[in-house]
Amino acid sequence: MNRDTTVPDADALPGPNAKRWVDFHHEYSAPSEYSHEFVWDVTREADGPFVTDVDGNVLLDFTCHIGAAPLGYNNEKILEKVREFDLVEPMKIAGQDLYFGSGPDPTEAEFPGSSHLMQKLTEVSSQYGMDTVFLSNSGAEAMENAMKITADYRAPSKYGVAFSGSFHGRTLGTLSITKSKEVYTRHYPEIGGIETVPFCADRGCNGDSCDCGFFAGEGSQLRSMLAPEGGYVDPDEIAFLTLEPIQGVGGYRFPSEAFMQEVADVTDTYDIPLVVDEIQAGIGRTGEFWASDHYPIEPDVIASAKALRVGATLSRAEVFPDQKNRLGSTFGGGDLLGSMMGAFTLEAIQEHDLLANATRRGEQAKDLLGDDAPEYVEDVRGKGLMLAIEFDTPERRTAIVRAALERGLLTLGCGKKTIRLLPPLDSTEREIELGIGIFLEAVEAVGASPTVA
Numbered sequence: 001m002n003r004d005t006t007v008p009d010a011d012a013l014p015g016p017n018a019k020r021w022v023d024f025h026h027e028y029s030a031p032s033e034y035s036h037e038f039v040w041d042v043t044r045e046a047d048g049p050f051v052t053d054v055d056g057n058v059l060l061d062f063t064c065h066i067g068a069a070p071l072g073y074n075n076e077k078i079l080e081k082v083r084e085f086d087l088v089e090p091m092k093i094a095g096q097d098l099y100f101g102s103g104p105d106p107t108e109a110e111f112p113g114s115s116h117l118m119q120k121l122t123e124v125s126s127q128y129g130m131d132t133v134f135l136s137n138s139g140a141e142a143m144e145n146a147m148k149i150t151a152d153y154r155a156p157s158k159y160g161v162a163f164s165g166s167f168h169g170r171t172l173g174t175l176s177i178t179k180s181k182e183v184y185t186r187h188y189p190e191i192g193g194i195e196t197v198p199f200c201a202d203r204g205c206n207g208d209s210c211d212c213g214f215f216a217g218e219g220s221q222l223r224s225m226l227a228p229e230g231g232y233v234d235p236d237e238i239a240f241l242t243l244e245p246i247q248g249v250g251g252y253r254f255p256s257e258a259f260m261q262e263v264a265d266v267t268d269t270y271d272i273p274l275v276v277d278e279i280q281a282g283i284g285r286t287g288e289f290w291a292s293d294h295y296p297i298e299p300d301v302i303a304s305a306k307a308l309r310v311g312a313t314l315s316r317a318e319v320f321p322d323q324k325n326r327l328g329s330t331f332g333g334g335d336l337l338g339s340m341m342g343a344f345t346l347e348a349i350q351e352h353d354l355l356a357n358a359t360r361r362g363e364q365a366k367d368l369l370g371d372d373a374p375e376y377v378e379d380v381r382g383k384g385l386m387l388a389i390e391f392d393t394p395e396r397r398t399a400i401v402r403a404a405l406e407r408g409l410l411t412l413g414c415g416k417k418t419i420r421l422l423p424p425l426d427s428t429e430r431e432i433e434l435g436i437g438i439f440l441e442a443v444e445a446v447g448a449s450p451t452v453a
Helices: 016-028 076-082 114-123 139-153 257-269 336-351 354-370 394-406 429-446
Strands: 050-052 058-061 132-136 159-163 194-197 238-243 274-277 301-304 311-315 377-383 386-391 412-414 418-421
Touching (some): 076 336, 354 377, 354 386
Antiparallel strands (some): 377 386, 386 418
16 A cells, blocks of 8 residues: 555445444444444555555545544554564553563663653653653543542642533543533432533633633633632632643534633632643644643643553642552553553654644645535634534534545544544645545535435
8 A cells, every 4th residue: 555646445335344343343342432334454454544444445534543543554653663673471561560671771772661651751741840640541541640649639629620511531530520421421420529610612702702601700600619709619629620622522622712811810820730631632633742732721730642552641740649559550551562652653743743744734624624615514623633624413414424434534523513533643735635625525415415415
C-alpha cells in the first residue's frame, strides 16, 4: 500500500467476512457501543489513515480510533523505531511495583520506557509547573487519580465541580462527574458532593450575549454558588473543579474565551484545583500540545490517555500524596510496548512538527467544509484536527455517517446531531482533500432527506 496514491475502495459494507467476525465477537462479549460494523484485518495492508478490512475493502479512517491512534495505522514515524525492539516476556509487568530499564544508564538507553515517558510529559507540561506523573492504564483511571490526589491535597473537602455535557469515564468515580447521556449513569451509585454548572458552548459569546445559563448577572453560576459571593459552597471545601477544555462525547463543544476566562478567574481567586481532562483533546490533536494551551486557564492537574497509549495523571509534586501506597496500580504504566509507543508518539510530534501540521490541515478541512455548505449544516467548528460538523437533526447525522461509510470513509457521531472528524496528526493535503471530498459527497447523497439516497 502506497499512502501517497491509495484511495478508498469499498463495496457493500459490512461484507460477509465482517458479518462473521461481528457475530463471533458478540457470541461472547457483553453489549457495548460500536460505531460501525467495520472489522480491521490486522494481517493486511494499512498505512496512516488507510486501512484494509477483513473483506478486502480499503477505507479512509478519519476517526483515529477516537483519537487513540493519533498517527493512524502502521505509521513509519513510530514503527521504524519500534521495529528495532525485540519483544520480551512479560510485556505487561507490575510497573508501579517494579522498575525496568534497558542498559546501564537511562540517559543512554536504546529504548524509552515508562520513566522516559514521564520525563517527556513533564517537559511538554512545564508551562504549568508540572513535574510529577502517575501512570495508569486508561483515561478513566487517570481521572480517578486526579480526583483522589486533589481530594487528599485539599482534605478535608466535601465538594467537586463538574460541567453539564461532560464525559470523564465509566468507573463509578468518573461517572459521578459525567453529565452527558443518562445511559452512562442510570442506576449507578455516585460519590457525593458533586455540583454541576452549565458548560458554555457558544464559542463566540461573552457575559452579555450568552444564553447558555453559565453567565448570570454580574458573574456566573460558578461564581455565585460560592459562599463569599452569596452562595452556599465554601470554596475551601472544594477538592477540584474539572472540565474538558473541548467537550468530546458531549458534541465537540468549543467554549468561549469569556467562559474560560471566568473559570480561570474563579479557580485562581479561590485557589480551587483545576483538573483538566485532556484524554481526547490532548497530545497535539488541536494543534497545541494540550487543548488547555489555547485558553487562559492554568491547570493544576492534567489527565491524559488515548493518544498517549497509557493513562497519565500530571501535576506538581506538592499536589500528589507523599505517602507510599497512597496511589497504586499493578499494571499502571507497566506495559513495556505501551510506554514505548507513548514516548515515540511524543517524539514524532516534535520531530515532524505535527502541531503545525495539525493546525494547517485543520484550517484546510474547515475551509473545504465551509464552502457552499447546505443550509442543514448548522455549524463547522474545530481546532487543529479536532473537527466537528453539526447538522439540523440526529437522523440526518446518522444517515451521513452511513453514507460516508458506504463510500469508504470512517467517521463518528457525538453529541446529538454532530459528526466528529479526527484525521491523523500527520495527514497530508491530499488526504484531507480526499476525505473531505468523500464526506461532502455523503452529505449531498443524503440531501434534504434524512435518509440515504
